[in-house]
Amino acid sequence: MSETEPLQFRDPAQAEQLADRLETLMADIDEPVSLMHVCGSHEQAIAKFGLRSMLPDGLSVRMGPGCPVCVTNMPEVDEAVAIAEQGATVATYGDMFRVPGTKKSLADARADGASVEVVYSASEAVELAAANPEEEIVFFATGFETTAAPTAAILDADPPANFSVLSAHKYVPPAMEVVAEMPDVDIDGFLAAGHAATITGYGLFEPFVETYELPIVVGGFEPIDVLLAIERLLEYVRDGKAGLENAYPRCVSKAGNEQALETMWDVFETVPGEWRGIAEIPGANLVLRDPYAEYDARRRFDVEPVDDGPDPLTEQCICGDIMAGKADPDECDLFGEECTPSNPVGACMVSSEGTCKIWDEYGGHPNL
Amino acid sequence: MTRDTTESDQEFVTLAHGAGGGAMRSLLDELVVPQFTGNGAETGNDTLVGLPELDDGAVHPAGEGALVITTDSHVVSPRFFPGGDIGRLAVAGTVNDLAVMGATTPTALTCSLVIEEGVPTADVERVIESMAETARQAGVPISTGDTKVMGNGEIDGILINTAGVAYVDREQPVPDAGLEPGDSIIVSGSMGDHGIALLAEREGFDFTGALESDVAPVNDLVNVALDAGRITAMKDPTRGGLANALNEMAGKADVGIDLTEESIPVSGPIASAGEVLGIDPLSVANEGKVVMGVTPEDAEDVLAAIHTVPGGEDAAIIGQVTDDHAGRVVVDTGFGRRYLSEPEGEPLPRIC
Numbered sequence: 056m057s058e059t060e061p062l063q064f065r066d067p068a069q070a071e072q073l074a075d076r077l078e079t080l081m082a083d084i085d086e087p088v089s090l091m092h093v094c095g096s097h098e099q100a101i102a103k104f105g106l107r108s109m110l111p112d113g114l115s116v117r118m119g120p121g122c123p124v125c126v127t128n129m130p131e132v133d134e135a136v137a138i139a140e141q142g143a144t145v146a147t148y149g150d151m152f153r154v155p156g157t158k159k160s161l162a163d164a165r166a167d168g169a170s171v172e173v174v175y176s177a178s179e180a181v182e183l184a185a186a187n188p189e190e191e192i193v194f195f196a197t198g199f200e201t202t203a204a205p206t207a208a209i210l211d212a213d214p215p216a217n218f219s220v221l222s223a224h225k226y227v228p229p230a231m232e233v234v235a236e237m238p239d240v241d242i243d244g245f246l247a248a249g250h251a252a253t254i255t256g257y258g259l260f261e262p263f264v265e266t267y268e269l270p271i272v273v274g275g276f277e278p279i280d281v282l283l284a285i286e287r288l289l290e291y292v293r294d295g296k297a298g299l300e301n302a303y304p305r306c307v308s309k310a311g312n313e314q315a316l317e318t319m320w321d322v323f324e325t326v327p328g329e330w331r332g333i334a335e336i337p338g339a340n341l342v343l344r345d346p347y348a349e350y351d352a353r354r355r356f357d358v359e360p361v362d363d364g365p366d367p368l369t370e371q372c373i374c375g376d377i378m379a380g381k382a383d384p385d386e387c388d389l390f391g392e393e394c395t396p397s398n399p400v401g402a403c404m405v406s407s408e409g410t411c412k413i414w415d416e417y418g419g420h421p422n423l
Numbered sequence: 424m425t426r427d428t429t430e431s432d433q434e435f436v437t438l439a440h441g442a443g444g445g446a447m448r449s450l451l452d453e454l455v456v457p458q459f460t461g462n463g464a465e466t467g468n469d470t471l472v473g474l475p476e477l478d479d480g481a482v483h484p485a486g487e488g489a490l491v492i493t494t495d496s497h498v499v500s501p502r503f504f505p506g507g508d509i510g511r512l513a514v515a516g517t518v519n520d521l522a523v524m525g526a527t528t529p530t531a532l533t534c535s536l537v538i539e540e541g542v543p544t545a546d547v548e549r550v551i552e553s554m555a556e557t558a559r560q561a562g563v564p565i566s567t568g569d570t571k572v573m574g575n576g577e578i579d580g581i582l583i584n585t586a587g588v589a590y591v592d593r594e595q596p597v598p599d600a601g602l603e604p605g606d607s608i609i610v611s612g613s614m615g616d617h618g619i620a621l622l623a624e625r626e627g628f629d630f631t632g633a634l635e636s637d638v639a640p641v642n643d644l645v646n647v648a649l650d651a652g653r654i655t656a657m658k659d660p661t662r663g664g665l666a667n668a669l670n671e672m673a674g675k676a677d678v679g680i681d682l683t684e685e686s687i688p689v690s691g692p693i694a695s696a697g698e699v700l701g702i703d704p705l706s707v708a709n710e711g712k713v714v715m716g717v718t719p720e721d722a723e724d725v726l727a728a729i730h731t732v733p734g735g736e737d738a739a740i741i742g743q744v745t746d747d748h749a750g751r752v753v754v755d756t757g758f759g760r761r762y763l764s765e766p767e768g769e770p771l772p773r774i775c
Contacts, residue, residue: 067757105759166437175626278758396767397439397446407701418762423753 064277073282074109080289081111088114089241090288091234091380093121093227094248095408096276102417104278116285117380120230121248123198124150124406125378126330129369131223132156134358135195138221139169141356144187145221146172146180147195148202150406155369155399161195177202177209184218193352197223200254203341204315207322210347221352224341226325227251228259233336235267240380244270244288249280249303254319256311257301268297275303322347331402332375368393374401377410384414391415444663444767451477472524472598476675479520479658480587482596489593491526493517494586502546502581504624506616506635510553512710513583516661518561518640523657523713525597526589527646532558534568535584540575550581561640563587597649597715599668600675601656606744607722608680611644611713611729612637612737613688614665618707619696628700633692637734639711644732648713651728652721660714663766666706668714669752670765673744680752682742682763706766716744 081088092098098118101107110116120126133156139145145161152173153162165171170190174180177194184192196206203224210220227248234240247260257273264271270291274284284302291298301307321344328340343351352358371389376382384390384403394400396412403409413419439446460474471489472482480493497513514532521529534554538547558565565585616637623634641659648654656676660668665687673680689697689704697704711734717725722740729735752763 065757070758102761104756105754105761108759108761162437166435278756395445397444416762416764416766418764423748423760423762 064279066279069279070109070282073279073286074111076286077109077114077282077289078111080286080293081114083293084289086113088243088289088292089380090114090116090244090246090285091119091242092116092246092248092274093119093231094250095122095125095406095410095413096250097121097246097248097274097281098410098413099407100276100278100281102413102419105417105423106278106281107419108423109282110285114285114289116246117383118378118410119234119245119380120330120333120378121227122378122403122406122408122410123202123225124148124154125374125402125409126225126230126333127151127154127197127223127402128329128331129155129157132160133158134353135161135193135221136164136169137358138193138352138356139164139171142170143191143193143356144170144172144183145193145195146174146183148175148197149173150408151195151197153399154402154405177206181209181214181218184215188215188217190217191355192218193221193356194218195221195223197225199225199227199248200251200319203323204254204312204319207319208315210322210343210350211318214350219350219352219355220343222323222342224323225328225330226339226341228255228263229325229336229339230330230333231263232267233334233339234379235263235269237379242269242380243292244272246281246284246288247271247273249273249275249307252301252303252307252311254312254315256309256316257299257307258309258311260299264297264299270296270298270300272300273303273307275306330378332372333379368400372401374403374411377403384411384419387411439767444667444765446767448477471593472596476598476600478524478599480524480526482524484593485590487593489591489596491521491524491589491591491596492586493520493524494584495520496582496584498579498582499621500579500625502550504636505620507638507710508550508553509581509583510550511557511638513585514554514557514561514565515638515640515710517585517587518563518642519659519661519711519713521587521589522640522642522645523597523599523659524589525595525645525649525654525657526591527642527649529561529563529587529589529642531566531588532563533584533586534565536568536570537578537582537584538570538572539578539580540572542580547581550583554583557640561642597654597657599656599658599672602672602676602678602680602716602744603655603718604678604744604746605719606655606716607719607740608669608682608742608744609715609717609722609726609729609738609740610660610665610688611641611648611735612711613690613693614660614709614712615689615693615697615704615707617710618664619693619700619702619704622700622702622707623696626700628696634696637709637711639734641711641713641734644729644735645713647728647732647735648715648725652725653718654715654725655718656716658714659709660712661708661710664705664707664709665714666703666752666763667765669763670750672714672716673752674750676744677749679745679748679750680742681745681747682752682754684754684756686739687741688737688739703766705763719743
């Protein structure tokens, strides 16, 4: 593709040119290549547009720990359920509503009589609190940097006294490090999430590239964006180089949204946290700093969910392996049988950002 | 306020059972159909299309001809929405269920009204006026009914049940199970208008008035199509949208369907709102559209005929029926190929 030709987001002819370029690069490399993306929206784009059927043999693009709903640990869901069962109204994103905890989901809790509301944003949860001053409104806050920043902005703006946050926010870069270090994960490069990078900036990946000597390309979510980012990554692989590149410059800068970042780090600090099915990850969970303690639902409510073990079926769930790039959804014995979108065993089958849900909806195999 | 769940070994009906798709089908297969289908044999009454077919209506022999019967209950929030209201929905929904059975001149509708105390009488008046107007448009009388009032909180506002009957020639009914390999798939207009408009309205998203439900009777449009060529199978893509309708049609006929995404009409505002909400316009309800399989040699004639009917201007051939991948719908996106699967559960907005 010529340098001057503008990107047409949904132009199959340009996609075909990029696919040819990928063929050439793979022929030069002459061995299997495994790339990892860390965003459910990338998996959505790849599956929804059928992009895997355009990829050359030997090139696999796998989903990493890039769905915030999927990596939310079951005890975190249990905390939200316990708070709802204590009589508070728990407000959360739609994706989170049906994710199973060890015993039940928030949807189950609501069916049992608890008050659970689906909201689209942190500010909608605050509006709910302002409109219902006699009720405790707890925002079960999930998501990576893209949603952590708005949650922080809300807390920074003196929300009502009956509002609090149960933070399950997570921070992606440490998880990428953990996956890169896993001995049985063989990744040749990362396709980094354009959404998160709009907040954090792509510059924060510089130390990662140096430490792990792997290429990282930040990519957008249109089909051409994704193919272009893959092409850039393959060039690094062919040249045997590490490097950092921004293939989504219309949205992402090197420094990111500095004001949003400042607020985010003003409100949140990182602590180690268990990511569902993957590992305990140092510095990957975001909790409220002391000055915001009065809005911390963990401190406001006495939450100690009974831990009597998860549903035995979840022991068979391989979401952890899928999110570490070690397996595909159809390698799971439960996929499409015991585990379906209407009766999910693992969180990956719930969220529209989850690999299993996406594969169930669009199919994952290229040879349709 | 939690309910005592200590004896919760029981299974409960969930909202997923009401959202169409696999959960609802298993509820019907396990609890409803086996009990009801015994009755026909016991009473000696026969059906040409009966409950086990789970089609849009039943067809019974009646004299030289046949009687098509259908019923539907309507609840919707909000009860007045851009482009329509629950009354229009209740009449159009039943007229359309008859129409896609091939019964385009309905004989009569019934109206069973259940109202929660506290609903403004002005709302009821507006809903009834809308029902009357829509029935006039569809050319059908509403000839019997029933009205109940329930206590506050016992139902949500207004529930309307309508049933419809139509007397037709015995050969006339069109099943939803009749697709044959080679058939062209035609939709009568843009997809997802009702579902996306309602979701945006319900959640308070302002798309500057660009989104309107398509709720309307389609019997005139179907009538013209039936005159123009051989329609092998037909459905109105309501709950679960085009994705649900086509998967059901493919499954029942044990054929595959290949679609070309580019050819599927979706209006610009609906496509944009769908992207913002993270909801696929092909997976949400239409209330004034038809999807049909047409024998290939008649496809262009049927399409041209639909184009002449108000509401059918955007009709398009969107794909073909195939022997491959039986029971599944595959979409060529212009980039690659992927499934269009049956949606499960209520559509929920995504996190980011």
